[in-house]
Amino acid sequence: MNEVTFSITGMSCGTCADRVADALRALEGVHAVDVSYVLARAAVRHDPGVIQAAVVRKAIEKLGFTAAETPEDATAEASRVGRLRIASTIIVGLLLGVAWAARFFGWGPSWLTGALAGFAVVLGGYSIASRAIRAALHRQLSVDALVTIAALAAVAIGNYLEAGVVVFILLLGELLEEITVFKTSKAIRGLASLLPDTVTVKRGETEAEVGISEVAIGDIVVVRSGERIAVDGDVVAGNAIVDQSPITGESLPVKKAPGDEIYSGTINQIGAIEIRATKVGKETTVAKIKAMIAEAQGKKSAVQRQADRFAAYFVPAMLVIAIAVYFVTGDIQRAITILIVACPCALVLGTPTAVVAAIGAAARHGIVIRGGDVLETLGRVNGVVFDKTGTLTCGAPRVTDIKSICGHPPNDVLRFAAVAEKLSEHPLASAILDKAREWDLLISAPEDFQVQRGRGVEVKHDGLRIILGNRSLLTENAIALSPEAEAYMQNRESLGDTTLIVAHDKEICGLIALADPIREQAPETIRNLRASGVHRIIAMYTGDNHRTASSIARSLGIEEVAAGLLPQDKANRIKALSNNGHVVAMVGDGINDAPALATADVGIAMGMIGSDIAAQAANVTLLTDDLWHVPAALALGRKALAVIRQNIAFAMLFNTTMILLASGGIVCMVVGAVCHQASSLFVILNSMRLLLAMKRRPVPGEPR
Numbered sequence: 001m002n003e004v005t006f007s008i009t010g011m012s013c014g015t016c017a018d019r020v021a022d023a024l025r026a027l028e029g030v031h032a033v034d035v036s037y038v039l040a041r042a043a044v045r046h047d048p049g050v051i052q053a054a055v056v057r058k059a060i061e062k063l064g065f066t067a068a069e070t071p072e073d074a075t076a077e078a079s080r081v082g083r084l085r086i087a088s089t090i091i092v093g094l095l096l097g098v099a100w101a102a103r104f105f106g107w108g109p110s111w112l113t114g115a116l117a118g119f120a121v122v123l124g125g126y127s128i129a130s131r132a133i134r135a136a137l138h139r140q141l142s143v144d145a146l147v148t149i150a151a152l153a154a155v156a157i158g159n160y161l162e163a164g165v166v167v168f169i170l171l172l173g174e175l176l177e178e179i180t181v182f183k184t185s186k187a188i189r190g191l192a193s194l195l196p197d198t199v200t201v202k203r204g205e206t207e208a209e210v211g212i213s214e215v216a217i218g219d220i221v222v223v224r225s226g227e228r229i230a231v232d233g234d235v236v237a238g239n240a241i242v243d244q245s246p247i248t249g250e251s252l253p254v255k256k257a258p259g260d261e262i263y264s265g266t267i268n269q270i271g272a273i274e275i276r277a278t279k280v281g282k283e284t285t286v287a288k289i290k291a292m293i294a295e296a297q298g299k300k301s302a303v304q305r306q307a308d309r310f311a312a313y314f315v316p317a318m319l320v321i322a323i324a325v326y327f328v329t330g331d332i333q334r335a336i337t338i339l340i341v342a343c344p345c346a347l348v349l350g351t352p353t354a355v356v357a358a359i360g361a362a363a364r365h366g367i368v369i370r371g372g373d374v375l376e377t378l379g380r381v382n383g384v385v386f387d388k389t390g391t392l393t394c395g396a397p398r399v400t401d402i403k404s405i406c407g408h409p410p411n412d413v414l415r416f417a418a419v420a421e422k423l424s425e426h427p428l429a430s431a432i433l434d435k436a437r438e439w440d441l442l443i444s445a446p447e448d449f450q451v452q453r454g455r456g457v458e459v460k461h462d463g464l465r466i467i468l469g470n471r472s473l474l475t476e477n478a479i480a481l482s483p484e485a486e487a488y489m490q491n492r493e494s495l496g497d498t499t500l501i502v503a504h505d506k507e508i509c510g511l512i513a514l515a516d517p518i519r520e521q522a523p524e525t526i527r528n529l530r531a532s533g534v535h536r537i538i539a540m541y542t543g544d545n546h547r548t549a550s551s552i553a554r555s556l557g558i559e560e561v562a563a564g565l566l567p568q569d570k571a572n573r574i575k576a577l578s579n580n581g582h583v584v585a586m587v588g589d590g591i592n593d594a595p596a597l598a599t600a601d602v603g604i605a606m607g608m609i610g611s612d613i614a615a616q617a618a619n620v621t622l623l624t625d626d627l628w629h630v631p632a633a634l635a636l637g638r639k640a641l642a643v644i645r646q647n648i649a650f651a652m653l654f655n656t657t658m659i660l661l662a663s664g665g666i667v668c669m670v671v672g673a674v675c676h677q678a679s680s681l682f683v684i685l686n687s688m689r690l691l692l693a694m695k696r697r698p699v700p701g702e703p704r
Contacts, residue, residue, distance in 0.1 A: 001031065001045055001046070001047060002045070002046055002047075002048050002053070003043060003044065003045045003046075004043075004044050004046070004053045004056065004069065005041055005042070005043045005044075005069070006041065006042045006044070006056070006057060006060060006067040006068065006069060007040060007041055007067070007068045007069075008020065008035075008040050008041060008042055008060060008065050008066065008067055009040065009065060009066040009067075009068070010064060010065040010066055011037050011040060011065060016037060016065070016131070017035040017036060017037035018035070019063060019135055020035045020042055020060055020063060020065065021033050021034075021035040021042075023059055023060075023062075023063055024042065024044055024056060024059060024060070027046075027051055027055070027056065027059060028050060028051060029046050029047040029049075029050030029051030030044060030045070030046045030051060030056065031045045031046060031047065032044070032045040033045075036352070037352065039356070042060065042067070044056050053069070057069070063134055064130055064131055064134045085171070085174070085175055086175065088123060088124060088127075088171065089124070089168070089171045089172055089175055091120075091123060092120045092123055092124035092164070092167065092168045092171060093168055093172070095116050095117070095119055095120040095123070095164070096116070096117060096120050096161065096164045096165060096168055098116055099112075099113045099114075099116035099117045099120070099160075099161055099164065100113075100161065102116065103161065113160070113161060114158075114160045114161075117160035117161040117163070117164040118155070118160050118164075120164040120167065120168065121151060121155060121160065121163050121164045121167055124164070124167040124168060124170075124171050125148065125151050125167045128144050128147055128148055128151075128167065128170065129144070129148045131144040132144035132145040132147075132148040145315070145319075146315060146318065146319065146339045146340070146342065146343055147166070147167075147170055147339070147340065147343065149319075149339055150163075150166060150336045150337075150339040150340050150669070151163045151166055151167055153332060153335070153336045153339075154166065154333075154336055154669060157332055157333070159333070159669070162668075162669045162670055163669075165669075165670045165673060166340055166669055166670070166673040169670075169673040169674055169676075169677050170673065170677065172677065195212060195228065195230050195264060195265065195284075195286060196212065196227065196228045196230050197211065197212060198210060198211055198212065199212055199215055199221050199223075199230045199231075200221065200222040200223075200224075201214075201215060201219050201220065201221055201222070202220040202221075202222050202274060203219075203220075207222060212230050213281065215230065215231055215277055215280050216277070216280065217277055217278060217279070217280055218276065218277060219231075219276075219277045219280075220236065220274050220275070220276055220277075221233065221274070221275045221276075221277055222272070222273075222274055222275075223240070223268045223272070223273055223274075223275060224268065224272045225240075225268055225269065225270055225271060225272065226267075226268065226269070227267075227268050228265070228266070228267050228268075229242070229262060229263070229264055229265070229266050229267070229268060229275070230264055230284075231264055231275060231277040231278075231279065231280050231284060232261075232262070232263050232264050232277070232278055232279035232280075232283075232284045232285050233261075233262055233275040233276050233277045233278045233279070234259065234260070234261060234262070234275065234276050234278060235256050235257060235258050235259065235260045235261075235262055235273050235274070235275055236258060236274050236275065236276050237258060237273065237274040238258075238271060238272050238273035238274055239255070239256065239257050239271050239273065240255075240256045240268045240269070240270060240271035240272065240273045241253045241254070241255060241256075241268075241269045241270040241271060242254050242255075242256050242262065242266050242267065242268055242269065243266060243267040243268075243269050244263065244266045253269055256273060262275055263284075263285040263286070264279075264284035264285050264286040264287070265284075265285065265286030310344075310347070314342075314344045314347070314655075315342075315343075315344070318338065318339065318342035318343075318659070319339070321338060321342070321659065321663075322335040322336075322338040322339050322342070323335065325338055325662075325663050329663075329665075331665060333665075333668070333669065334662055334663060334664075334665050336669055337662040337667055337668060337669050337672045338659055338662045338663060340662075340669060340672040340673050340676055341655070341658035341659060341661075341662050341667065341672040341675060341676050342655060342658070342659055343676060344651065344655060345676070345679070345680040346647070346650065346651035346654060346655075346679040346680050346682070346683045347648065347651035347652065347655070349647075349680055349683050349684060349687075350644060350647025350648050350650075350651055350683040350687070351372070351644050351647065351648070352372070353647075353683065353684050353687035353688075354640055354643045354644045354647060354686075354687040354690060355372035355375055355640065355644075356687075357640075357687045357688055357689075357690040357691050358375055358636055358637075358639070358640040358643075358690045358693065359372075359375065360691060361636065361690055361691050361692070361693055361694050362633065362636055362694065364694075365629065365632065365694050366622060366623040366624050366626075366629065367620065367621075367622055367623070367629050367632070367633050367636075368620065368621040368622075368623065369619070369620050369633070370619050370620065370621075371619075374602060374619040374620060375636075375637055375640050375641075376637070376640075376641055376644075377583065377601050377602050377619075377637070378585070378602055378620070378633060378634055378636070378637025378638075378640075379634075379637035379638045379639075379640060379641030379642075380583045380637075380641070381534065381583045381584070381585045381601065381602060381634055381637065382533070382534060382535075382537070382582060382583050383534065383537030383538070383539075383577060383582040383583065383584045383585070384529055384534050384537065384538050384539075384584070384585045384586075384587065384630070384634075385537070385539045385540070385541055385570075385573075385574060385577075385584060385585070385586050385587070385596075385600070386538075386539070386540050386541070386558075386587045386588075387540075387541065387542060387570075387586075387587065387588035387589060387593050387596075388516075388540055388541075388542035388544055388549060388552060389427060389428075389516055389542065389543075389544065389589075390427055390588075390589040390606070390607070390625075391587055391588055391589060391606055391627075392518060392519060392522050392540065392552065392556065392627075393516040393517060393518055393519060393522075393552065394516060394517050394518075394519055394625075395427045395516065395589065395607075395625070396427065396430070396431070396516070397427055397428055397431040397498065397514040397515060397516035398431050398434070398435075398514065398515060399414075399431055399432060399434075399435040399512060399513070399514055400492075400497060400513045400514060400515045401492065401497075401512075401513040402414055402510060402511070402512050402513075403485075403488050403510055403511040403512075403513070404509075404510050405482065405484065405485055405508050405509055405510050405511065406507060406508065406509060408509040408510055410510070411439065411441065412509065412510075413502050413509055413510030413511075413512065414432070414435060414436055414439060414441060414512070415436065415441050415443065416464075416466050416468070416502050416504060416509060416510075417432050417436075417468050417500065417502050417510075417512055418432050418433055418435075418436035418441060418443045419443055419444065419445075419446050419459065419461050419466060420446060420457050420458075420459050420461075420466045420467075420468040420502075421433060421457065421468065422443055422444075422445050422446055422449075423445065423446065423449045424449075424451065424457055427516070428498065428500065428514055431514050432500075432512065432514075444461070446459035446460060446461045446466070447459065447460040447461060448460040452469060452473055452476075453566060453567060454472075454543040454565065454566035454567060454569075455469045455470055455472045455473040455476070455566075456468050456469015456470060456473040456500070457469065458473075464504045464505060465504060465505055466502070466503070466504045467479070467501075467502075467503045467504065468500055468501070468502055468503075469500065469501060470500070470501065470545060470564075471501070471545070472564065473501075474501055474503065474508075477503075477506070478506070479503055479506055479507075479508065481501070481508065482508065485501070485508055485511060488511055489501075489511060489545075490547065492511075492513040493545055493547030493548045493551070494547055494551065495515075495551065496515065496548055496551035496552055496555075497513040497514060497515050497548060498513070498514050498515075498516065498544055498545070498548050499511050499512070499513050499514075499545075499548075500512045500514065518552060518555065518556065519625075519627055521626060521627040521628055522556055522627055523555075523556055523557070524627075524628075525627040525628065525630055525631055526538060526556050526557055526558060527557075528631040529630070529631050529634070532631055532634060532635055532638075533638075534631075534634065537560065537577065537582055537584065538558055538559075538560070539558065539560035539561065539562065540552070540553050540556075540558050540560070540561050540562070541562045541565055541569075541570045541573060541574075541596070542561075542562070542563050542565065543563075543564065543565055543566065543567075544563055544564070545563055545564060546561070546563040546564060548563075549561050549562075549563035550563070567593065567594070567595045567596065568595055570586075570593065570595065570596035571595035571596045571598070571599040574586055574596055574599045574600050575599050578599075578600070578601060583601045583602075584600050584601050584602075585600060585601065585602040585603075585604055585630075585634065586599070586600035586602070586603050586604065587604045587606065587630055588603075588604075588605065588606070588618075589605065589606060589607065593605075597618045597619075598618075602619050602620060603618035603619050603620065604618055604619070604620045604621075604622065604630060604633065605618035605620070605621050605622065606622045606624075606625050606627075606629075607622065607623075607624060607625030620633055632694055635693075635694075636690070636693055636694055639690060639693045640690055640693075643686060643687055643689065643690055646686060647683040647686055647687065650679070650682065650683065650686075651679065651683060654675075654679045658672065658675060658676070
């Protein structure tokens with residue numbers, strides 16, 4: 001199964017996108033279609049053994065649009081069409097201006113006004129009529145058909161100038177819509193500009209400038225001061241100050257030295273570094289983010305799907321109403337005006353422009369929201385559940401104490417624990433291995449490494465069976481805690497530490513206490529959530545023990561705590577909350593919490609920059625681990641939902657009012673055309689407010 005994406009030129013409204021989607025779905029071998037008017041793109045999944053991409057492209061062009069697969073072709077075609085649209089709009093406007101002046105001042109013969117206006121109607125209305133005819137051939141009654149019928153009817157009764165003005169206002173409105181819609185989807189286009197066209201690659205002792213597509217994994221890329229970074233990789237030489245804000249939204253630059261990870265799309269502000277490329281092309285961070293945002297902006301929310309279904313029936317209904325008004329009143333001008341004002345452009349544009357603007361605003365702050373449906377759900381969240389380790393805490397614990405049991409020296413206790421964690425990727429494993437390196441202990445790899453999820457690990461080493469984990473793992477292995485060990489654990493856990501038990505061959509040999517500091521932003525985040533209306537549920541679900549979890553929860557003001565949970569236990573609890581009518585967001589690290597993230601109404605994965613974020617179970621991905629993004633994302637969802645409702649309410653009220661005014665003869669054709677385009681621009685501009693909805697998080701110490 002292949003997926004191909006076409007950039008489409010020539011779509012004038014959401015109805016055009018629906019027409020393309022319907023035509024492509026009818027093709028044999030096409031399995032999935034996603035067409036977006038706002039993004040001017042179509043993503044098509046097809047079976048190459050049944051249908052080729054060229055055939056799909058021809059099907060789009062048969063509808064009267066232009067399709068391009070490469071960004072260069074799409075940009076060139078969009079520029080050409082844009083220039084033609086601007087030129088035709090200006091020429092039509094000038095012709096109508098001269099025609100109006102001729103009528104007003106009595107210049108020339110009487111037929112001059114009609115001739116100039118008629119030429120303007122033909123020149124400007126040709127593209128509109130062409131789209132309407134193509135839609136009719138596919139058994140679809142589009143908005144273009146209403147305008148074409150209205151213009152022809154006006155010409156038929158001799159109102160050439162009025163017909164020309166209607167066509168001109170539609171052309172001008174489409175041009176303004178295109179400009180404003182382009183701005184709302186600018187975030188994804190901005191991501192494309194984050195990568196340079198060429199990079200400097202070091203091969204041996206020589207440096208060569210090559211195209212970005214020629215860089216391979218393992219190449220050494222040289223990045224000097226002021227240059228953009230084109231690959232994901234590891235710094236192997238040099239030091240630099242790197243601006244990561246284009247990707248993460250961080251306000252402060254980050255120091256990079258040998259051994260540090262670095263990401264594509266970021267900017268080297270000061271210094272020179274050499275980077276060994278670990279991800280290139282479509283696998284880089286910026287490419288994945290771009291793909292996710294493109295996918296998200298193409299997904300429709302439930303509200304948008306309802307609006308599109310309504311609009312499909314709305315157009316033929318308005319045609320029937322116009323005919324009925326003509327038969328009742330005998331006034332053809334009223335019927336024509338109804339056709340002009342009844343076009344549901346504002347209704348169709350209200351939701352997608354708001355979704356694109358909100359997703360674009362979020363992307364600029366390092367928040368990737370995977371679609372309009374997710375954005376809509378974010379706006380309805382009334383409960384938030386947090387994981388503890390790596391979410392409310394820093395996820396970088398450190399060993400605070402080692403307790404010997406049964407005469408085993410601390411070195412042996414730490415060595416056993418480090419061997420057990422040698423192959424583990426858990427944050428606690430890193431802390432234990434760091435401590436072992438600090439003590440200069442030689443740690444070899446274990447045999448038969450087994451992870452007991454939510455409980456610990458079991459390994460074999462030098463003939464010993466080593467167990468490292470919590471009480472549950474020891475109980476499963478029939479190993480009892482001594483009173484001394486239990487008292488030590490209770491004391492450390494009351495301080496907020498996590499305690500791991502080290503045992504081998506049914507004997508406890510020691511305990512290791514680890515502390516994971518609470519994130520600096522965590523208290524403020526909880527306060528912001530409560531202030532923003534998330535008051536029904538704020539909970540912490542963790543696999544850690546109850547004493548440690550309760551200590552951290554108390555310090556943060558979280559009342560509901562569930563501890564000692566396996567990953568599936570978290571998912572089951574969240575499912576129960578949803579079944580009780582709560583709209584729940586789960587915030588976790590995206591790895592151990594994958595079942596819970598997938599089960600929640602909205603899964604929010606933190607700190608995913610540089611990782612394989614496309615494969616995660618979350619609906620929302622935070623590229624950094626700044627907890628400020630959680631209440632910010634929920635607030636954005638609420639604002640977006642409010643704007644969508646405003647747009648739909650306005651569109652419905654506007655259409656109803658204008659139809660009534662047109663039916664009563666109160667509104668003429670020209671005024672109707674002006675008001676119609678004004679309504680479309682109103683909802684677009686209202687949606688664009690969301691581009692400014694998210695404010696940058698204040699830097700510590702700066703005034704708010």
